[in-house]
Amino acid sequence: MELDRRRLLQLGASSIACMAVGDVCSHRSRAEGLAGETTAWLDAKLLTGDSKAGPAVIDRGTLVVRGSKIIAVGRTGEVAIPEGTKTIDAGGKWIMPGLVCTHSHIGGGAAADGSAPIQPGVRILDSINVRDSGFKRALAGGLTTLNIMPGSGHLVSGQTLYCKLRYAGKGPTTIDDILIRDDQGKSLGGLKMANGTNSQGDSPFPGTRGKSAFLVREQYIKAREYHAKVVAAKEDPEKRPPRDLHLESLVEAMQGSRIVHHHTHRHDDIITVLRLAQEFNLRVVLHHVSEGWKVADEIAAAKVPCSIIVLDSPGGKLEARDMALKNGRVLSKAGVRVAFHTDDWITDSRLFARSAALAVRAGMDRDQAVSALTLAGAEMLGLESRIGSLSPGKDADFAILSGDPLSVYSRVLQTWVEGEKAFDLSEPSDALFAEGGQGAGSDLDPFLCCYAQAWQVGGAK
Amino acid sequence: MNIFKLSRWLGVGAPTWCVALMLGLDGSTTYAADVIAIRGKQIHTVSGKMIENGVVVCVDGKIATIGDAGSVAIPEGAVVRDAEVVLPGLIDVRTCVGLSGILNVDHDSDHLESSSPLQPELRAIDAYNPREELVEYLRSFGVTTVHTGHAPGELISGQTLIAKTTGNSVEAAVVVDGRAICATLAESSQKSGKQSPGTRGKQMAMLRTLVLEAIEHRSKLAKPPSGEDGKNTGDENDQDGKAADAAVVVRNLKLEAIVDVLEGKKALLITADRAQDIASALRLADEFKISIWLDSAAEAHAMLPQIAAAKVPVLLHPSMARASGEKENITFRNAALLKKHNIPFAIQGGYEPYVPKARVVLFEAAIAAAHELSKEAAIEAITLSPAKILGIQDKVGSIEVGKDADLALYDGDPLEYTSHCVGVVVNGKLFPGESRD
Incomplete structure (x- = not known):
């Protein structure tokens, strides 16, 4: 009984998270994925991952993401950037598919x-x-x-x-x-x-x-x-x-x-x-x-x-x-x-x-x-229609690196999953896992915030 | 290697080498004249400044001349090789290669004897296999010297030796026999068997007891024997009433090994990852005034002032050691932090129980260099720094006249993933670099 109630509350917490951040939920349609703000990374070196569909490398490229999807990839200046797009200067950085x-x-x-x-x-x-x-x-x-x-x-x-x-x-x-x-x-x-x-x-x-x-x-x-x-x-x-x-x-x-x-x-x-x-x-x-x-x-x-x-x-x-x-x-x-x-x-x-x-x-x-x-x-994995390359229509999963991924000296600076930043080396809490140190081997902190919300929603104190 | 590949690899004129070379038993190419000249666009001497467009001439297994390409005359008949970058032969400061074999089965695994928790008497020289495939594999990336021996896992697992990565017998390979004795302060040495410790407290009590026994043993050895000439005659009946005294010191290999530690002839290498075990190791060194090396030391980052104050060198874990178990708090930045705190350290290949069966120190140093350690310091951590810690800096570790002709040749930045080791010189003999077939 107690277990059942806790399970229900956890489910509650999960759906709250979905409403709050939208794209975190996995069960949504393509149209839903395209809702949300549009962001363009400009002037990065793009490794597209797919040499059949287009160039494998774009030296000065632009990546446009709307919601959880990639909507455009190409050479900077040749890619249409919709009105209201947030632009990020990614000059000197390399971007590759997740x-x-x-x-x-x-x-x-x-x-x-x-x-x-x-x-x-x-x-x-x-x-x-x-x-x-x-x-x-x-x-x-x-x-x-x-x-x-x-x-x-x-x-x-x-x-x-x-x-x-x-x-x-x-x-x-x-x-x-x-x-x-x-x-x-x-x-x-x-x-x-x-x-x-x-x-x-x-x-x-x-x-x-x-x-x-x-x-x-x-x-x-x-x-x-x-x-x-x-x-x-x-x-x-x-x-x-x-x-x-x-x-x-x-x-x-x-x-x-x-x-x-x-x-x-x-x-x-x-x-x-x-x-x-x-x-x-x-x-x-x-x-x-x-x-x-x-x-x-x-x-x-x-x-x-x-x-x-x-x-x-x-x-x-x-x-x-x-x-x-x-x-x-x-x-x-x-x-x-x-x-x-x-x-x-x-x-x-x-x-x-x-x-x-x-x-x-x-x-x-x-x-x-x-x-x-x-x-x-x-x-x-049979998922090539959804992930694996920087291609319009695919999930906005990508990594931003300080340089060539095949160089020992390059670092992954950010990792984006379905249009959301899931890792940022400049955040100390993320750097801990990237580099190691005291606490890096422990479980992540439990998400007590969400449990607390669920208790309140459920009326239980 | 067939003759065509060999000629391509050597990159020397066919008439010269056809006459001059033959294939050595150890896979090296040997020449009528034992003179090798290595031209490098960058020669990292490590002990001194970097030489651009330089030459290193090796004669009879030693480094004879170093200098600018323009000023050093290459002796006639010398075998000449070119490389973008030349480093001193790399030194792995702590590995089990040669005792822990590539197949990882009983017949090639001699790195850990579990019949007793305290066996400092086990010598590495009786177990090291100089023809182990992984020794050759490490050499192909530039490793010319290994400090290898018994593995972590028992409270005292046995001894180590220092060897070159060539030689058909252990005697031919060995540089120093019995350099250190390996102890482990970790859960892995707490087995709760009848003899083994079951707790951290017990493992320290057992270690301290052993050292005390060795001190007692040494005092017996030091006692003036009963013979009038100050020497034990070995004849139990030559002096009336003194027979018992004369025969009192029975040889004890276990305690003799620890006496060597007390007298500074061998170091006590203590594997410790948790900060609390590092603290225990430092406490032991302080109590008995013995020379210790901290091995692995995943939580060194949490003990920097203590390690620095104790002036204890660190044989640092491989940078890519797995972040789990007692290494869960490991960091890629450990090497940079040790450097920053002026703690002598070297980066090791370490012991691997499964795959990869051996780690390459070149690769491990590269990861440290990508995490705040300078390139120069990363190279030093696998050349001169281990030589100094191991006490063999008069022979190896840098490119200096008179030192052993041990060199590693690369076609680019040695630390970069996509560069290659294109040749290795050990004791003045040329060996192939990494496999390109």
Whole structure:
């Protein structure tokens, strides 16, 4: 009872925040997003993230934002600036799309537990602490969208969560405030899978690669049969099989509405993923892919994208022995779409752009490396129509930097999420998370202001 | 490396090197004449001023000449390399490379022995693998000297050594054996086992007890033996009634190691991140007047006046160490703050239990340079400063005549993400820089 009332009050607090700041709410239409004041950043160096739609780099550019959306991008002087627009001189600054991390563990969440190797029905959204200081550190790195991954250590660790770092103003109260939803209001996420030694263990976990693949195939075949029964029942509740959350999730994966994010390192394990993806028609993204450079042509032929990790040295386990900085270069030259990820806390979100820089050090094309921090990641989450580049109509998610993001000396000065400033290095409370220091590792302060309001609204004292 | 890649990498005339070079067993290229000349657009000597368009000539493993390109004659037959920037060979002031291997499995993990919480007698020289792949990996970014050894994790985990990042045997690689003894003041060393401490109070009590035992042991060693000539004859029956005295000092490897600390022959390296553990380390040093090094020190920023007053050097955590657990209050600014308070410090690669298995000090110094430490100070923190702390500044750490010919060559700002290490010289031998394949 007490718990129920507190839950209601929290919901109340959440909607108050929505009314007060408008764009913080995730469930709103495109038209609503375009309401609000218009702001233009002038004379910045723009990295658009998208070299197909236009230039990847605009040396002296203007970015115009209205409400939560980008409405114009182009060379300064060539972009129409509506009457009443607030203009900001961004000369000398660099602006790039908000960074997209396709594989993060921020928030201390987990999905599957140790009881079984395959748990596709378990959601990580039920376990994330939105007050984890890691979210503020991610904003300090210019990140605006995360794919929060469960696991690891399972063949199927459960459902991942796509979220926006809506930490402007008072920030989120509950996980619901940072969800990314589809047009029907359903929160979006993928499915985390793994193979190789990561998901091996004592029974009931598999002990070999052969057993690993068998267990996964067995479940997908079961899900296929389950779905056939659901279709055959034609909405007749008498004939419909009882709902099975695990199998439903696998069905979504086979239908392509739930993208499979697959941890894999060794070249042969990578090929096994491609084999499974083909058999069950999975829309799959390969993650980590340490030995991707050994089978780049095979990955390219399968038209499967890679979300790779960049680490300062190889090793730590046998599967990562041949990890190399050249991975991004070799894969992208073979025609594979490449994104980077932090795997935070394996690498620090504040230094996410460094992954691209080290890939460029090893010969990756600059524009592709920038895209691999932004648009490529958005594509791998199926969100490229909404985020990932500085393009009119997309969410106003961007980072303002003091210089080239691929330089060690550049700093993220501000991070904007859906038209709101969610990080500002000049604010001491934000700088604490950007640089560290006493208190930087603790949970964010609880938002007592909002709870207090909710109590008043509810009439309780 | 095939001969074509080798020739491209060497960048020298084919007829000369075809005759002169052969591939060394350790992967280096060796020459008939052991003379190497490195031309650099910028030569950071670190000990002195930066030389523009300079030359460093290395003869028989030592630095023989340094000067302007115009004034220094390059000896005939010398192998010549060019670089945008030349640094002294980098020094990692605290790592576990060579003991903690790339595969991270039992057969290549010798960095932490958990059978007892106090094992200062464990020598690094008996565990260091000079052919470990990660040693070569670190070298490829310019690291020429490592202070490596037992890892944090037990109250006293064992000893360290200083080695060059070349050599086919540990004897060939080692510069100083038994340089320090590693202690850890942290939750990780509080295991509540039968022998291990369960609390911070207990871990300090155990450390102090061990030091007191060593003091007792030393006093026995110092006692004049019973032989008339002032020497212990080792013959238990040669003097009537004095046999017991003569045999009293039984060798004790554990206590001998601590006696070395008491006598300043070895430093006590104390890993401590929390401010309270840093305070405990300083208290221990003060009580027994021993030389300690603070290792890691994530909360150094909260203890600056105390550390400065104690004149204790800091082997600072990697800049990119993870902000969690006892390092939750870590800051990128620690290096800059130590510098500001004139506290001697060096930036370490540290111990990594998982991935990345080894950190590159060059990368760690770069992050410090991006957070208020000057470029010059960042370079010093991985060259001359660690050499001074480790007591090897007469051999390495700067580009000076007479020092070991250890150099790191770069094609741009060494601290910048997109620059490359294009070659490394260790003891006058050329090695390839980072992999570009």
